[in-house]
Amino acid sequence: MQLPYKRIIVKVGSNVLTRKDGLPDQERMEQLVSQVARLREAGLEVILVSSGAVAFGRSLISVSKKYDTVAARQLLASTGQVHLINAFARFFDRHQTLCSQVLVTKEDFRDRLHYLHMKNCFEILLQHKVVPVVNENDVISVTELMFTDNDELAGLIASMLNAQALILLSNVDGIFKGDPGDGDAELIEEVSDSSPVFLPFISARRSQFGRGGMITKTGIARKAAGLGITVHIANGTTDDILLRILNNEVKHTRFTPKKSASGKKKWIAHAGHTAKGTVLINEGAKAALTSARASSLLPVGIIAVRDEFQKGEVIRLLDEKEQLIGLGIAEYNSEKARERVGQKKQKPLVHYDYLFLNTEI
Numbered sequence: 001m002q003l004p005y006k007r008i009i010v011k012v013g014s015n016v017l018t019r020k021d022g023l024p025d026q027e028r029m030e031q032l033v034s035q036v037a038r039l040r041e042a043g044l045e046v047i048l049v050s051s052g053a054v055a056f057g058r059s060l061i062s063v064s065k066k067y068d069t070v071a072a073r074q075l076l077a078s079t080g081q082v083h084l085i086n087a088f089a090r091f092f093d094r095h096q097t098l099c100s101q102v103l104v105t106k107e108d109f110r111d112r113l114h115y116l117h118m119k120n121c122f123e124i125l126l127q128h129k130v131v132p133v134v135n136e137n138d139v140i141s142v143t144e145l146m147f148t149d150n151d152e153l154a155g156l157i158a159s160m161l162n163a164q165a166l167i168l169l170s171n172v173d174g175i176f177k178g179d180p181g182d183g184d185a186e187l188i189e190e191v192s193d194s195s196p197v198f199l200p201f202i203s204a205r206r207s208q209f210g211r212g213g214m215i216t217k218t219g220i221a222r223k224a225a226g227l228g229i230t231v232h233i234a235n236g237t238t239d240d241i242l243l244r245i246l247n248n249e250v251k252h253t254r255f256t257p258k259k260s261a262s263g264k265k266k267w268i269a270h271a272g273h274t275a276k277g278t279v280l281i282n283e284g285a286k287a288a289l290t291s292a293r294a295s296s297l298l299p300v301g302i303i304a305v306r307d308e309f310q311k312g313e314v315i316r317l318l319d320e321k322e323q324l325i326g327l328g329i330a331e332y333n334s335e336k337a338r339e340r341v342g343q344k345k346q347k348p349l350v351h352y353d354y355l356f357l358n359t360e361i
Contacts, residue, residue, distance in 0.1 A: 003039070003042055003043070003246055004164075004165075004246060005163075005165045005246070006043075006044065006045060006164060007045040007046075007161065007162070007163045007164055008039075008045070008046055008047070008163055008164065008165040008167060009046075009047045009049060009154050009158040009161070009166045010036070010046060010047070010049065010167045010169065010242065011049040011150055011153075011167065011168050011169060012032060012051065012169045013149075013150065013151075013168075013169060013170050013236065014051040014054070015170065015171040016028060016032075016169050016170065016171055016236035017029055017032075017050065017051060017055065018052065018055045022055060022058055023055060023058065023059045024052055024055045024056050026087055028237070029087055029088065029091060030091045032048075032236070033088065033091035033092055033094075033095070034091075034095070035241070036092075036242070037097055038243065039242060039243070039246075040097065040129070040131070046131055047122065047126075047131070047132045047157060047161065047163070048099075048131060048133045048134065049134045049135070049150050049153055050084070050088070050133055050134070050150070051149075051150050052080070052084045052135075053077045053080040053081040053135060053138060054073060054076045054080055054138065056079075056081070056084045056087075057075065057076030057079045057080025057081075057083075058076055059080075060079050060080065060083065061075065061076070061079055063075055073138055074138065074139050077138035077139050078138075078139045081101075081103070081135065081138075081139070084135070085101045085133060088133050097131060098128075098129070098130045099131040099132070099133050100125055100131070100132050101133055101135075102122070102125075102133065102134045102135075103134075103135055103136070103137040104118070104135075104136060104153065105136065105137050109156060109271075109274075110274050111274070115160065115267055119161065122157070122160070122161055134157060135150070136150060136153055149216060151168055151216055151217050152216070152220055154166060154168065154220075155220040155223060155270070156270045158229050159224065159227050159229065159266035159267070159269060159270060160267070162263070162266075163229060164229065164230060165230045166221075166224050166230070166231045167232045167242065168217055168220075168234075169235070170214075170233065170234075170235065171235065172214075173187055173238075173252055173253075174187050174189070174233045174234060174251070174252040174253030175191070175218060175233055175253040176188065176214075187252075187253065188253050189252070189253060189254065190253075190254055190256065191221070191222075191225070191254070191255045192255075192256040193225075214233075217233055221233060222255065223269060224255070224257075225256060225257045225258060226261075226269075227257075227258075227261045227265070227269060228259055228261055229257055230254065230255065230256070230257045231254070231255035231257075233252060233253040233255075234252035238250060261356075262353070264329075264353070265353075265354070265355070265356050268327050268328065268329060268354065268355070268356040269327070269356040271314045271327060272314075272327055274314055275313075275314045275315055275316045275327060276307065276309035276310070276314065276315060277305065277306060277308060277309030277313070277315040277316070277334055278305075278307055278316045278317075278318060279297075279302055279306070279316070279317055279318070279337065279349065280302070280304040280305075280306070280319070280320065280322070281297065281301050281303060281317055281319060281320075281325065282301050282302075282303050282320060283319070283320060285297060285298070285300075285301025285302070286301075286319045286320075286325055288301065289317075289326065289355070289357060290325070290357060295352060296348035296351045296352045296355070297317065297328065297349050297350040297355065298344075298346065298349070299337070299340035299343050299344075299346040299347075299348075299349060300342060300343060302337070302340075302341045303341070303342075304341065305334050305337045305338045305341060308333075309333060309334045310333050310334075311331065311332050311333050312330065313329070313330055314327055314329055314330075315327070315329075315350070317350070324358050325357065325358055326355055326356050327358075328350030328354055328355040329350065329351075330349060331348060331349055331350065331354075332349065
């Protein structure tokens with residue numbers, strides 16, 4: 001088998017691994033594992049980001065309606081995660097393959113050092129031919145600390161591990177202009193940096209069991225492609241879907257990657273939830289930063305500095321309409337930044353090498 005990539009992240013959603021009655025679809029899990037095993041035999045490194053813990057929990061225990069949503073999710077995830085990973089281990093065993101469990105929260109990616117520790121964990125697993133099975137730790141995650149869904153987690157891991165491709169498996173064939181249930185809706189097969197903005201045409205409907213939707217997937221796919229990662233959004237209920245995607249034998253949505261970004265920029269791209277301060281920039285600075293030429297953020301282009309931050313911390317960059325332009329690592333603290341607002345011939349607050357520009361859908 002001739003493969004176009006060396007390392008991929010495969011994210012499988014709740015609606016792929018869950019039956020219509022809300023219980024886990026172990027037959028589909030087994031089929032997915034069989035595909036991953038075949039890809040590994042062909043020399044491909046695969047990291048699996050899987051939902052399904054809550055579905056397994058639902059098959060084991062009933063939750064009283066007197067408990068709130070967070071408590072119910074914690075109960076179902078805690079009991080279900082054991083059975084989810086045991087099912088994966090059992091299926092991988094049939095292919096003489098080891099898998100491991102990696103449970104994470106947003107806080108696990110809170111700083112560069114911790115981020116690198118996580119990366120090293122994945123690398124040692126892959127070096128020993130182990131398939132990491134990753135899931136958000138719903139047992140300790142609460143609303144404000146949760147990923148949008150596992151799509152966001154998969155995108156972060158793809159960036160962290162310098163994967164060549166990210167495959168997002170849902171229960172539809174890709175991104176459509178309109179509702180996928182509408183027979184006239186058009187499948188968008190290719191998305192590039194020059195593709196027109198199509199957010200208004202995407203259905204905002206969420207899946208029955210998942211937290212995210214196609215708009216979320218599109219935003220994450222745009223960000224990943226902007227970092228140099230090819231993204232495929234496809235139907236995980238299609239037989240041999242992974243093999244058919246890699247052999248270009250099935251219609252789906254593919255995001256064409258830009259030139260690969262540095263490891264530092266990939267971390268910054270996903271560090272918005274840990275940003276310490278906010279800087280407002282004028283139209284001239286915005287034009288310079290978003291032009292084709294590499295530009296750093298100079299104090300002359302800064303309008304205001306909000307909140308407190310230290311040198312080396314991630315800050316948000318907003319335009320005059322308070323729209324997010326990007327994220328960057330501060331070269332000096334907020335006190336010095338305020339002193340230099342609007343001044344010429346000053347050291348950049350954010351150097352281009354440590355700047356990630358927001359990618360619009």
